[in-house]
Amino acid sequence: MHVADAHVEPYRLRLSGRYAVLEVSCPLPGVLRLRHSPVSSEVGFLHPELPGKRSWSVIAEGGQALTVERDGDRVRVEAEGVSLEVDVESGTWRFRDARGRELARCVDVSGEVQAAYPMSRQRARLALRAPEGERYLGFGEKVGPLDKRGMHFTFWNTDVVPHHPDTDPLYQSIPFFVGLREGVAWGFFLDESWRSEVDVALAHASRVAWESWGPELDCYLFAGPGVADVVRRYAALTGRPPLPPLWSLGAQQSRWGYENADDIRGVIQGYRQRGLPLDCVYLDIDYMDGYKVWTWDGARYPDPAGLVREAAAQGVRLVPIIDPALKLEPGWSVYEEAKARDYLVRYDRGGVLVGEVWPRPAVFPDLTRPEVQRWWGGLHRDFVALGMAGFWNDMNEPSCFAVQPDVGILTLTSERSEGVGKVEGNTLPYDARHGDKRHLEVHNVYALGMVKGAFEALRELRTEARPFLLTRAGFAGIQRYSAVWTGDNSSHWTQLETSLPMLMGLGLAAVAFTGVDIPGFIGRANGELLVRWMQTGTFYPLMRNHAGKGTSPQEPWRYGEPYLSLARAALERRYRLLPTLYTLMHEASETGIAPLRPLLMEAPGDAEAAGAFDQFLFGRDLLVAPVVRPGQTKRLAYLPAGAWLEWPGLERTGAVREGGQHVIADGPLDTVPVWLRAGGAVALTRPALHTTDANWKHLEWHVHAAPQVHGQLYEDAGDGYGESRLTVLRGGVTGGVLRLERSETGALPRVRTEETLRVYGLEFVKHVTGARAHRFENGVLELRVSADWTRLDVTP
DSSP: OOOOEEEEETTEEEEEOSSOEEEEEEEETTEEEEEEETTHHHHOSSTTSOOOOOOSSOOOOSOOOOEEEEETTEEEEEETTEEEEEETTTOOEEEEETTOOEEEEEEEEEEEEEOOSSSOEEEEEEEEEOOTTOEEEEOSSOOSOSBOTTEEEEEOOOOOSSOOTTOOSOSEEOOEEEEEETTEEEEEEEOOOSOEEEEESSSSTTEEEEEESSSOEEEEEEEOSSHHHHHHHHHHHHOOOOOOOGGGGSOEEOOTTOOSHHHHHHHHHHHHHTTOOOOEEEEOGGGSBTTBTTOOOTTTOSOHHHHHHHHHHTTOEEEEEEOSOEEOOTTOHHHHHHHHTTOBOBOTTSSBOOEESSSSSEEOBOTTSHHHHHHHHHTTHHHHHHTOOOEEEOSTTTOOSEEOOOOOOBOTTSOBOOSSOOOOSSSOOTTOEETTEEHHHHGGGHHHHHHHHHHHHHHHHOTTSOOOEEESOEETTGGGTOEEEOOSOBSOHHHHHHHHHHHHHHHHTTOOSEEOOBTOSBSOOOHHHHHHHHHHHTTSSSOEEOOOTTSOOOSGGGGOTTHHHHHHHHHHHHHHHHHHHHHHHHHHHHHOOOSEEOGGGTOTTOHHHHTOTTOEEETTTEEEOOOOSTTOSEEEEEEOSSEEEEOGGGSSOOOEEESSEEEEEEOOTTOOOEEEETTBEEEEOOOOSSOOOSSOSSOEEEEEOOSSEEEEEEEEOSSSSOOEEEEEEEEEEETTEEEEEEEEESOOOOOOSEEEEEEESOSOOOEEESOSEEEEETTEEEEEEETTOOEEEEEO
């Protein structure tokens, strides 16, 4: 693109040539938006002006002022915290941070349009320089290790049954990554809902090449310098996840195969009789009448409201599955209303598109349109009135097993066109019509519209409760509305291992509330795999046991002993951990930083940390290296810089290990290797059969003494929007004396009168002030303190 004209406004710069346009703006400090239109003159009507563009993902409004200067063949743009240098001959650019460090360099932009019927073929391409040694993290729900360099991905939400460790694409499309070079991070987000692909230095080792099947490349660049800084800025742009209700962080049980209300009662009784914690049971598609969503099979579920009450008496919530496909059944009110209001997806010819999912024949509400989203949200009303606690959105890629052919129409050459255009995967054809848009453009955001409609309706229908939604498909911004699980995995050890980088990749895109079907949706797990997956899943934000129809039952007791007892221990560990998990979810709601984090988030310049894809940080202070391979009772783990206290299973403590090295951790079947960072303070509670509220009646602080100590705890009613309390611990060891100070904000009344502190890492204890009682044994200082304590001093 040879720049022929520069149009400068206070908050936007437009550079244009004969064919192409580049617009630059700064929506947030440290973030630049670059809207490339390489074929503007061919696809637009007002070139060089660009048409208005609706973003499905970006919620940030307003902009930062720009400073623009031209110096020969360069145009320099400066905004708060970032700058851009554009080459006027090629239209390529260099992105720098406030210190002048080059973070990213565009080396090529191009595009093409080929006229075709019924849709023109469009491509827009952008290539970024990939310096040697630069790592590329994220890309959402993608396979592979943490560093995706040397891989190729397609962004096209796809129903895959089953998926494997190298399957691509999957159910979610989040075209966002974090680049990391010499300890300095930056980010790139392609805000295009069209089908797209990225080659991450695979075809060309020195390039990251993006291709969108639309006419533009709407890019956002994020400055760091830390990985967490990039994620915070991305979350500020696309939205932060809401704090979920506490019960949704408890143990969840599901199965496609619970066929009636007695099965639901039975699984709840099975948990309770064996003393297993449980907070939620899902209802799969068998509750529906003929697979018609929003209906009940009266023979299988004669009294849904009564079933809700029975479950609630056991401390259990019910969550039904909701699929978007509607059965084409004349006389059924939901179908008739959608048809009458013109809310259905259409063929290119114009008639209502007919396909097959679980209902046959099936039609599809056009959930990309705001008016349809509002209508869809209103359909939740009766289920909310019954007491359903949340909703599980499935098959929303959208999945379609087959499309009934249309006869097509005559073309310019008097030949009849194909009745259905290209179909990629089990979904709708590229040329299907969603209002004034084609499926090729909005396929990836179909699920986003579905959960948006549901979330906004639930906020209105049940104002006192926080919505809980779980979705399989999604796009950038999905974190604003829903938890995400990774779809139809298999009961294989490789899928347990690869679940960790996949969830960390989602977390880097601010998708904080994530999980994986335990111990696999398809196949047959043995007792060892169940236990190891539950030990790992203890730290998934969403902990759900789920299986497919036709597979062996896999509730924890199905495997006998010792596996039942070990599964119970994993569930009890989960409930002990809830104060910390709830606090981390609150942190995510304020920052976008997920609980499950790669080591690189805290050790960005550590090459060994980049390869540690099968271990993770839980928050900042817990390092977890679960055993994810069969038959192993030890595993190699990497500890980044710092001092780390062995704390296997959050129970007994062991030696303090210096970081910056690999260690061999003991991991017999009853153990999950965990370490507590020096300076970390983690809150635990007692196990329970189900959650009640997040105003903890029993609380233990576990502190690893160091020169600086920090910890925090968020508490509230566990649901709703009432009062809260944030407690912060600060202090450290100075001159041999440990001092801890506690402060709090918020008006939530305190329900406990006493707390326990266990302090590790002290060699001697002579005197303690500020505690009701203390004892020092085997290197552990245990303190009993009043719940409103403010200061503790420990002298050697």
